[in-house]
Amino acid sequence: MDPMFRSLTPGGPAGTLPVLAAVAVLAVASACSSSETSAESEETAEAPERGEGATGGHIATVLADEIEIRSEPDGGEVVHTLASPNDFGADRVFLVRRTRGDWLEVLLPVRPNGSTGWIEADDVEVTVTAFRVVVDMSEFSFTVTEGEEELRTGPVGIGTSDAPTPPGEYYFTELLRPPDPGGEYGAYAFGLSGHSDTLESFAGGPGQLGVHGTDDESGLGGEVSHGCIRVSDDDITWMAERLPIGTPVEITE
Template identity: 55%
Template structure:
């Protein structure tokens, strides 16, 4: 995959094993390449099924299938109570807007079913704005973070420039899953925190972008998971690609300036501004994330 930083050969991580290798260039002093969101479809983290209590949460929260209207909305429809569906939609909208799943509803992840998906600027009108392939350019199944339901349409967060771009896709073109997990990164405090709803699962220190290549604030999601061939290299043990891009580097080291959260070969740099925009964490932390978080997990970088 082509993130901001170093050139390396990495392997896509599946829920069961490592598959095809890919050339990776460009991440914040570390790189990363994509992995398939079989994790998003099954609730298994890219590096394999989690077995501890946090992993159980990932399996139940990220992997539990849901209908296109969401669990709460579906219940409302089933009982004939429109209020239940409206309440679920409101909770879903709040979760999408804030990245928080305080009600326990979580957020939805859409995994593309076919080889391509049409994305529209406005639902139900005109020709597609663009088409995106699945698997993506790096061999990972295409996923989106769902922000809103509107009948047979979904407004989703897109992994394109500018950061925060959204578009509309058809519900019938994707498989929906749900996660109550999210990752928050606080660049000022040099900390990350992983939540399951309101419960803290893990926290630790991070390294972020330099002043001239900052880590941009915003709401993103994991797009792929990769395992570098040398866990002692600049990528560390694992790397999650993010749906966002550097605001200052339109390209870097042959890549598009894509952001990532990844491990490191220099633990002394954690807690400093040293990268080209990516978020570095300790190898023990990225390994935990790889075992417990699914592709599609929302990531909020505070401003």
């Protein structure tokens, strides 16, 4: 992660223009295939599986000015209360993992990475995106897909050995516009739901990860950052014009 998350301002095409992919409201009460035991099969519906072969995701956007996150559905302990908009003025969103009756299990933008919790379906609007971003750190590359179609690939810069980029499943939490589009953070920067595993804080921020452009593309294809993913300005602008907040991002080793 880089100091951008205390110096950038919200904004950009994906926050002001219609999403270019096919995005539809998901009826969260509709039945889907379940991987739960037979005793729960009638009340639990799985969201599309994450990981190998997964495409797109279900995005839950908070409707009120805050939302309670519970440890379990229907009466579990409140473990977080998160405001909406978030600290950068973006709508609070979550990536849905599965549904159980009137409850959704969602991926959370908190430490430790990979944390999940339960929210009430009535507190959010759920949409579907076919987009997905996969970052392959072993190849120093990213790929954006829409369903099964590969749309764009390109080189990336990743964290150094002192502050490595942690692999895992994340999602975009906000789109930010640097004050100087020709500067070190490039034309745009997406915040990620994950955090550095080695830095508890950085430049006054919480050590949040991001995907951003760069004014020095010679660093792409190597270990150059404090954990953030760097891409070319052409690639980050392309993403900013198309990918909605909530787009799933998988980072692999």
